[in-house]
Amino acid sequence: MVVFVLGHLFIMHYQHVPASTGAAFVGRRWAGAAWRAFDWVLLALALSHGVAGAHAVLRERVRGPRARTVLDGAAVAGATIFAALGTLAVAAGSRAAGGSPGPLSVHAWIPAALLGGLLALATLTYLALLGVAAAAAAYVLRRFPAGRWSYPGQWAFALNRIAGLGVLGFLLLHVADVAMVPFAPDLYDRTVAGYALPYLAPMEILLVTAVVYHALNGLRLMALEALDRRAARAHVLSFAVVVVVTALLVIPSVVVLLQGRP
Numbered sequence: 001m002v003v004f005v006l007g008h009l010f011i012m013h014y015q016h017v018p019a020s021t022g023a024a025f026v027g028r029r030w031a032g033a034a035w036r037a038f039d040w041v042l043l044a045l046a047l048s049h050g051v052a053g054a055h056a057v058l059r060e061r062v063r064g065p066r067a068r069t070v071l072d073g074a075a076v077a078g079a080t081i082f083a084a085l086g087t088l089a090v091a092a093g094s095r096a097a098g099g100s101p102g103p104l105s106v107h108a109w110i111p112a113a114l115l116g117g118l119l120a121l122a123t124l125t126y127l128a129l130l131g132v133a134a135a136a137a138a139y140v141l142r143r144f145p146a147g148r149w150s151y152p153g154q155w156a157f158a159l160n161r162i163a164g165l166g167v168l169g170f171l172l173l174h175v176a177d178v179a180m181v182p183f184a185p186d187l188y189d190r191t192v193a194g195y196a197l198p199y200l201a202p203m204e205i206l207l208v209t210a211v212v213y214h215a216l217n218g219l220r221l222m223a224l225e226a227l228d229r230r231a232a233r234a235h236v237l238s239f240a241v242v243v244v245v246t247a248l249l250v251i252p253s254v255v256v257l258l259q260g261r262p
């Protein structure tokens with residue numbers, strides 16, 4: 001999954017600017033079966049892992065057996081609907097043509113709904129960032145009190161969880177917008193053009209940061225487990241390395257985003 005997720009991120013956020021990847025761009029990519037297979041495998045891996053992760057997070061909170069059954073059903077239904085939507089788009093992909101109308105083009109409300117979803121997700125992301133910054137500031141101002149948050153592993157865990165849930169939120173919206181490529185390329189172009197809104201630019205940077213951090217932190221956890229390194233020193237050092245490498249890897253995408261915005 002690391003190869004597929006980071007490969008996709010590289011193409012969309014380091015080689016191109018998302019706001020310039022309209023239906024013509026996707027159509028050119030999907031003209032080849034290999035890229036369609038790549039995108040479908042990415043969808044299957046990211047969706048199943050992300051929904052399973054969010055399901056596990058919510059199941060920790062939900063205690064009653066009936067509520068848990070509802071949650072299980074919602075996870076299966078959600079994953080099935082989005083998997084079907086994405087599969088349909090990838091399978092029909094070669095019909096995509098930039099700018100021209102398709103059978104769903106009469107539904108002009110779709111781009112407005114998707115952009116509304118993106119704006120809501122961006123607002124949630126900024127609130128989450130403010131929450132993390134406020135928690136870190138309070139921790140420093142109280143001179144690093146012992147107890148909750150005194151161990152870097154707790155910060156690594158919280159950031160990993162926020163990043164995983166945020167990326168899943170974006171993935172669901174993204175599957176819904178890409179599904180328009182074969183059926184309403186003109187509406188897809190309108191949605192993608194909305195990515196250029198200045199309000200969404202910090203979210204794009206945070207999305208890249210979340211993906212890179214979550215992937216590196218996941219690899220870190222797997223490596224520590226495989227190497228059987230339980231020592232606090234190994235955890236702290238590896239967390240510091242993940243934070244620094246994430247920051248360094250995000251910088252080029254910020255440069256691309258700032259230089260390439262239409």
Ligand code: HEM
Nearest residue numbers: 001002005046050053054161164165167168171215218219
């Ligand atoms: C790029 C490759 C990825 C790797 C290596 C990876 C790795 C991991 C690992 C190791 C965990 C368990 C963390 C723990 O037990 O504390 C996890 C949890 C999770 N991941 Fe990923 N992941 C990746 C991509 C993604 C993507 C693309 C999404 C969203 C679509 C996602 C969403 C989640 C969620 C929601 C959780 C649950 C968080 C929690 O339990 O605290 N991950 N991931």
